[in-house]
Amino acid sequence: MVGIINSYIDSLALFLAILFIQGMSFRKIRQYRPSWFHNASMKIFLSVLLGVYYGLAGVYFIYLGAFENSPVVFTNMRILILMLTSVFGGRIPLICAYVVMMLGRISLNADPSITGRYIILMSLIFAACLLVTFWKKQRFSKFIALLILSFPAQLYYFINNFDGGHILQGFEIVEYLFLSFATGLLVFYACNYIDKSNLVIQTLTETAMTDSLTNLPNMRFFTQQFAWIFNKSLKKKAPLSLFIIDIDHFKEINDFHGHQAGNTVLAQFSSILKNRTFPPRTMFARIGGEEFAVLLQNVDATQAALIADHIREEIERAKFPYTPTSGQVTISIGVATANCSFSTTESLFEAADQALYQAKQSGRNQISVHQGDAI
Incomplete structure (x- = not known):
């Protein structure tokens, strides 16, 4: 026994x-x-x-x-x-x-x-x-x-x-x-x-x-995945494009309709992003307030600009329950594509962020593609 x-x-x-x-x-x-x-x-x-x-x-x-x-x-x-x-x-x-x-x-x-x-x-x-x-x-x-x-x-x-x-x-x-x-x-x-x-x-x-409001990845997750995807693209010498999206006049929605209305707009915008067809292995994230990031693997600058403009048009046509006092809900998008000039995730992110700033300065409801050398 x-x-x-x-x-x-x-x-x-x-x-x-x-x-x-x-x-x-x-x-x-x-x-x-x-x-x-x-x-x-x-x-x-x-x-x-x-x-x-x-x-x-x-x-x-x-x-x-x-x-x-x-x-x-x-x-x-x-x-x-x-x-x-x-x-x-x-x-x-x-x-x-x-x-x-x-x-x-x-x-x-x-x-x-x-x-x-x-x-x-x-x-x-x-x-x-x-x-x-x-x-x-x-x-x-x-x-x-x-x-x-x-x-x-x-x-x-x-x-x-x-x-x-x-x-x-x-x-x-x-x-x-x-x-x-x-x-x-x-x-x-x-x-x-x-x-x-x-x-x-x-x-x-x-x-x-995960961001509890939109059920999208949050900034912490995005930062981790961004670093891993960026390094992989760098080794393979494959294009990598980044969008930084900002909802125009979002403060007006919060001020006029209340913060709950703003949350509703954020949730609907996130739903549109998730339900839209993107290239394989595209990643979305809410990176703060009314700002979102979209990371597209194997997508060059020309393709990225077309995709970004399609997103902008889709949001412009969408019906939101709450809108800013200045008009319909719209978005501005900064686009940057990794190339040999970008050696870090920070430089690519900063390039997309500057392109977003340019889009907003130029009147909003438009895209801006980063041109020139890395930051």
């Missing part, structure tokens, strides 16, 4: 390390590539990546089971992998993990009869996991259901002389079932804790980086 418990403790420690690595990796992806979790194709890619990762972990357990004296313990770990990928990942990670594990088992070149029984076992578990993914229940309920559904499949494993080991009998079966159940609960709560911790960190990060 002591030997079995020690084997479970060792395998559980390894399993927890696998969970921790995956949790930290996805946390970093959320930090540096948050858009991946909102893009349909990238979400599929991440699901496949998750499934392959856990499938490879299962293959590792397969090889450990082949060379260790506790094949039953490591088989239970593989069963838990399928359960967790179905409960926390869904169908795509489950299918990928199952396929990778089956390929890993076949590559072991073991006795065909043993491999056949193993495939039957894991296929039964896979079928139960796949069925549970369609069940609209909480994660814990799904996991308990899978533990219960897995007992017949595990009994099939215990009494069929898998991996050349002896057939389990009597109290041994009870021991393994109990330890499998207890280990499963521990792994579930560890996985749930990691997942919820990542979600809390993500929520706090998004709250700290």
Whole structure:
């Protein structure tokens, strides 16, 4: 009994390390590539990546089971992998993990009869996991259901002389079932804790980086992303254009209609920006008051000027519930495009800001493109 418990403790420690690595990796992806979790194709890619990762972990357990004296313990770990990928990942990670594990088992070149029984076992578990993914229940309920559904499949494993080991009998079966159940609960709560911790960190990060009124990124987030995108464009020698947008006569809206009216105008303007079609990987941000920034990758000065003027015309045509006393809601836009003269984000930002100042000095409701050397 002591030997079995020690084997479970060792395998559980390894399993927890696998969970921790995956949790930290996805946390970093959320930090540096948050858009991946909102893009349909990238979400599929991440699901496949998750499934392959856990499938490879299962293959590792397969090889450990082949060379260790506790094949039953490591088989239970593989069963838990399928359960967790179905409960926390869904169908795509489950299918990928199952396929990778089956390929890993076949590559072991073991006795065909043993491999056949193993495939039957894991296929039964896979079928139960796949069925549970369609069940609209909480994660814990799904996991308990899978533990219960897995007992017949595990009994099939215990009494069929898998991996050349002896057939389990009597109290041994009870021991393994109990330890499998207890280990499963521990792994579930560890996985749930990691997942919820990542979600809390993500929520706090998004709250700290998002403007609460417009739901656009704030100045802090923009500054971080601007530096990373600028350096990437500089290395690739790709064009990078920056707009700084200011809502004309915004103070009149606040003074005449009240600050709530001004907030309504800001929210509607932000909605127009978000719903408009821009080149891929365009980033928006509210950088303060009635000022906004738009960062366009792989967009040169000529394209940038056309896009900026289209935005200006669209705002001029839009119907806002509140307007300044001087007329319709309009915007002024300063445009600057990175070239060999701009070596820092500050110089590009200052160039766009000066162009905005020129647009406002020239009568507002227009765009101004920065000309000349960097600041």
